[in-house]
Amino acid sequence: xxxxxxxxxxxxxxxxxxxxxxxxxxxxxxxxxxxxxxxxxxxxxxxxxxxxxxxxxxxxxxxxxxxxxxxxxxxxxxxxxxxxxxxxxxxxxxxxxxxxxxxxxxxxxxxxxxxxxxxxxxxxxxxxxxxxxxxxxxxxxxxxxxxxxxxxxxxxxxxxxxxxxxxxxxxxxxxxxxxxxxxxxxxxxxxxxxxxxxxxxxxxxxxxxxxxxxxxxxxxxxxxxxxxxxxxxxxxxxxxxxxxxxxxxxxxxxxxxxxxxxxxxxxxxxxxxxxxxxxxxxxxxxxxxxxxxxxxxxxxxxxxxxxxxxxxxxxxxxxxxxxxxxxxxxxxx
Amino acid sequence: xxxxxxxxxxxxxxxxxxxxxxxxxxxxxxxxxxxxxxxxxxxxxxxxxxxxxxxxxxxxxxxxxxxxxxxxxxxxxxxxxxxxxxxxxxxxxxxxxxxxxxxxxxxxxxxxxxxxxxxxxxxxxxxxxxxxxxxxxxxxxxxxxxxxxxxxxxxxxxxxxxxxxxxxxxxxxxxxxxxxxxxxxxxxxxxxxxxxxxxxxxxxxxxxxxxxxxxxxxxxxxxxxxxxxxxxxxxxxxxxxxxxxxxxxxxxxxxxxxxxxxxxxxxxxxxxxxxxxxxxxxxxxxxxxxxxxxxxxxxxxxxxxxxxxxxxxxxxxxxxxxxxxx
Amino acid sequence: xxxxxxxxxxxxxxxxxxxxxxxxxxxxxxxxxxxxxxxxxxxxxxxxxxxxxxxxxxxxxxxxxxxxxxxxxxxxxxxxxxxxxxxxxxxxxxxxxxxxxxxxxxxxxxxxxxxxxxxxxxxxxxxxxxxxxxxxxxxxxxxxxxxxxxxxxxxxxxxxxxxxxxxxxxxxxxxxxxxxxxxxxxxxxxxxxxxxxxxxxxxxxxxxxxxxxxxxxxxxxxxxxxxxxxxxxxxxxxxxxxxxxxxxxxxxxxxxxxxxxxxxxxxxxxxxxxxxxxxxxxxxxxxxxxxxxxxxxxxxxxxxxxxxxxxxxxxxxxxxxxxx
Numbered sequence: 001x002x003x004x005x006x007x008x009x010x011x012x013x014x015x016x017x018x019x020x021x022x023x024x025x026x027x028x029x030x031x032x033x034x035x036x037x038x039x040x041x042x043x044x045x046x047x048x049x050x051x052x053x054x055x056x057x058x059x060x061x062x063x064x065x066x067x068x069x070x071x072x073x074x075x076x077x078x079x080x081x082x083x084x085x086x087x088x089x090x091x092x093x094x095x096x097x098x099x100x101x102x103x104x105x106x107x108x109x110x111x112x113x114x115x116x117x118x119x120x121x122x123x124x125x126x127x128x129x130x131x132x133x134x135x136x137x138x139x140x141x142x143x144x145x146x147x148x149x150x151x152x153x154x155x156x157x158x159x160x161x162x163x164x165x166x167x168x169x170x171x172x173x174x175x176x177x178x179x180x181x182x183x184x185x186x187x188x189x190x191x192x193x194x195x196x197x198x199x200x201x202x203x204x205x206x207x208x209x210x211x212x213x214x215x216x217x218x219x220x221x222x223x224x225x226x227x228x229x230x231x232x233x234x235x236x237x238x239x240x241x242x243x244x245x246x247x248x249x250x251x252x253x254x255x256x257x258x259x260x261x262x263x264x265x266x267x268x269x270x271x272x273x274x275x276x277x278x279x280x281x282x283x284x285x286x287x288x289x290x291x292x293x294x295x296x297x298x299x300x301x302x303x304x305x306x307x308x309x310x311x312x313x314x315x316x317x318x319x320x321x322x323x324x325x326x327x328x329x330x331x332x333x
Numbered sequence: 334x335x336x337x338x339x340x341x342x343x344x345x346x347x348x349x350x351x352x353x354x355x356x357x358x359x360x361x362x363x364x365x366x367x368x369x370x371x372x373x374x375x376x377x378x379x380x381x382x383x384x385x386x387x388x389x390x391x392x393x394x395x396x397x398x399x400x401x402x403x404x405x406x407x408x409x410x411x412x413x414x415x416x417x418x419x420x421x422x423x424x425x426x427x428x429x430x431x432x433x434x435x436x437x438x439x440x441x442x443x444x445x446x447x448x449x450x451x452x453x454x455x456x457x458x459x460x461x462x463x464x465x466x467x468x469x470x471x472x473x474x475x476x477x478x479x480x481x482x483x484x485x486x487x488x489x490x491x492x493x494x495x496x497x498x499x500x501x502x503x504x505x506x507x508x509x510x511x512x513x514x515x516x517x518x519x520x521x522x523x524x525x526x527x528x529x530x531x532x533x534x535x536x537x538x539x540x541x542x543x544x545x546x547x548x549x550x551x552x553x554x555x556x557x558x559x560x561x562x563x564x565x566x567x568x569x570x571x572x573x574x575x576x577x578x579x580x581x582x583x584x585x586x587x588x589x590x591x592x593x594x595x596x597x598x599x600x601x602x603x604x605x606x607x608x609x610x611x612x613x614x615x616x617x618x619x620x621x622x623x624x625x626x627x628x629x630x631x632x633x634x635x636x637x638x639x640x641x642x643x644x645x646x647x648x649x650x651x652x653x654x655x656x657x658x659x
Numbered sequence: 660x661x662x663x664x665x666x667x668x669x670x671x672x673x674x675x676x677x678x679x680x681x682x683x684x685x686x687x688x689x690x691x692x693x694x695x696x697x698x699x700x701x702x703x704x705x706x707x708x709x710x711x712x713x714x715x716x717x718x719x720x721x722x723x724x725x726x727x728x729x730x731x732x733x734x735x736x737x738x739x740x741x742x743x744x745x746x747x748x749x750x751x752x753x754x755x756x757x758x759x760x761x762x763x764x765x766x767x768x769x770x771x772x773x774x775x776x777x778x779x780x781x782x783x784x785x786x787x788x789x790x791x792x793x794x795x796x797x798x799x800x801x802x803x804x805x806x807x808x809x810x811x812x813x814x815x816x817x818x819x820x821x822x823x824x825x826x827x828x829x830x831x832x833x834x835x836x837x838x839x840x841x842x843x844x845x846x847x848x849x850x851x852x853x854x855x856x857x858x859x860x861x862x863x864x865x866x867x868x869x870x871x872x873x874x875x876x877x878x879x880x881x882x883x884x885x886x887x888x889x890x891x892x893x894x895x896x897x898x899x900x901x902x903x904x905x906x907x908x909x910x911x912x913x914x915x916x917x918x919x920x921x922x923x924x925x926x927x928x929x930x931x932x933x934x935x936x937x938x939x940x941x942x943x944x945x946x947x948x949x950x951x952x953x954x955x956x957x958x959x960x961x962x963x964x965x966x967x968x969x970x971x972x973x974x975x976x977x978x979x980x981x982x983x
Contacts, residue, residue, distance in 0.1 A: 068881045111878055113875040114897065116896075124878075128883065142675065154677060156676025157679040165608075166608055194377055195547070195592055198591065199591035199602040224593040265524070270577075282490050285490075
């Protein structure tokens, strides 16, 4: 049942945002780092969708880039079906591992080379991973993939700018599927799309998951979308995981005060008369995160301990108030 | 019956291109009452922002208003010379855009921009204008306004910047505020704050709002009435609650069904097949007909115009024409 | 009524995408061609430039005389004014004859040939060098970037002609005297090319840094595509627009630079006169009344440089969507 495909352990990544060397020396400044991701651990089961939710500056896109190897972690490990990804891949082993995962990006126009025809774009993974494939077989496979994502083989001769946003995302999905991967990191795949198109893409992704047994890491800021897609959810705040829980539990009984706040902030589309709760304050700058629990300046339950001590993750929640049982009475049944 | 604050009659915006004339907005007719919040919702390319821009006279050439008229308190404003239009923008119509940085000059202090705008439109001394500016910043919820007024835009966070823009839009006490995607660039937890501030302040001052957005959630919370746009036309217009709970136009129904809900977890979302047509290839008849599940012959040949479905609700759909064929 | 739609499944017989339509068709339908058609100045510049280039290429076949064949020359025809017959030969001189009795029209035809060849080759050299270094600097960043770009900065802070003179002098010193005559043109190309690469490098580096961050590059990196392939197949086609613009304007600059060097007497050998050499010869006679020896080569140079430059200007506007 719980066959772990991806295991992320104590992942951290900091970025050097210092001024150039000369300016530092002249102005007497220290080196400056931003902790984009700080000690994040989670596991993703095979065939499931694990969602990472967070607002801007939460580090969710950085985690995506770390998983697929676009960035190297400062600390921590990423295991993909038992093999460490973080420590540099090389040679044939690297190619075997790389063909098993793919990524879908937020802006489908930027993720497709504007000078390439759709056929060449979708065929790129085949050229990389199926070197023995001849041109004819490759073109047939591209036609098959285009049909699979709801486009027609004739679309292969066009360029990306000739498509609508939703169609472009379909092309990106076709490319991701070309080399038959088992794991796809989806970084806000629908947030650049209109609602009616978003529904098409989400349905398509679900269908493909069922058909090919895909595992998704799904990154989004949109809780409704996550609710629809995810089996497990991790809530990020300023680079740390606030809460990890099965989707159902998270939505029915959120535990971390930040999770509750996020849920309260979702617009009331059904017009039930529920008022969005006004959330005080804004996300602090990641350059100077608050000490202790990063959420404490906005948290209604913060006490002195929250202001000084970083909460440990216990039972999927990193919160002193939950740990001390101060919140238990507030959880709705 | 009170006179509408803003009245748009048959507004059509065209863009001549080398492949022919594109109609970005066609035959838009709507009224905004004083103090009312009218939402205008639609997907990208629906012409909602273009409508807002046409009202404030900011259509980029070669685009032009081809037909129709726009009346502000009974006075025609669509054919005014640029100078007079500029005086109306800011004084009688305030503007809030998606990206606060397009409304704020990064090189000037907030105080300079607010004071200058106030003094351009209202006869006030420097000190009085500054006092008023501080008061405004306080009203939009900027803490410690008296000190922060001399900061530069980049010293504010995204949400705070948008508050400054709201202050800027309201500083000359306009009758109407056009807000184009005011919360789209903001985080969820900040969106609610901004909507609250905007709504509250306009209500206090009796200003009407034309709220242009793609986000049904924002409309549901903020607007009194909503106009649903599709391919440059109004598909449906009516009170928000009724339109959301009981959509008449198949497009509105599809749009509502496509939004994933927190409360339920369906295996599949409802989806509308296809995509919004490009301006260069708007289908004959009803623009929605190739995607419509209830399409029949007449939809493919004749374009429906907005007609009364019931009191206060108008729908542009042959299903509600009364002479629907079987 | 549900609007749910099941996604289409693959048809029984798999189908491959058809072959793309021709490049010419695409070009004739493109915005670039449309903007070209609508600009009379550009059409005129194109016609002028193409005519001059064609004349230069075809010079050996269409020139009335071979100005470098001593057999066809008559020194006594020297200084024949335009549109008249040489006093000591049957030859007609449409643009007059120079001090050695050479037909000015023919020398211009042969001269543009040399000028264009040097300009074109030097620009190509600068382009290949600059684009290569720009791509490398922009993609790798860090130390490599810093070193390449500082060299470019230093180079850009000196006038190009000064650098060309310097390189020319150094190269001349290194080549044995017996080869100097035959190598002169290549040294000139090297000098002009080396003095112009920095513009290309700067522009390409900037564009590369923008493209590098785009997700289509990320997608290729995730697949493990080799960085050199990413640079050549993904990034290069997307940074070529500005390169084309600089290249065109650079061609005009290189032609003028060559003329300047030849005018100063350090350019091509006198046996292969370029437009610059012709102007140098002509300016000696300007004040003694034989104006045509200077005038016609100078007009040709101006026409050539101007028309190519106008083409470059138009290309820059046409490729920049913000100005349309």
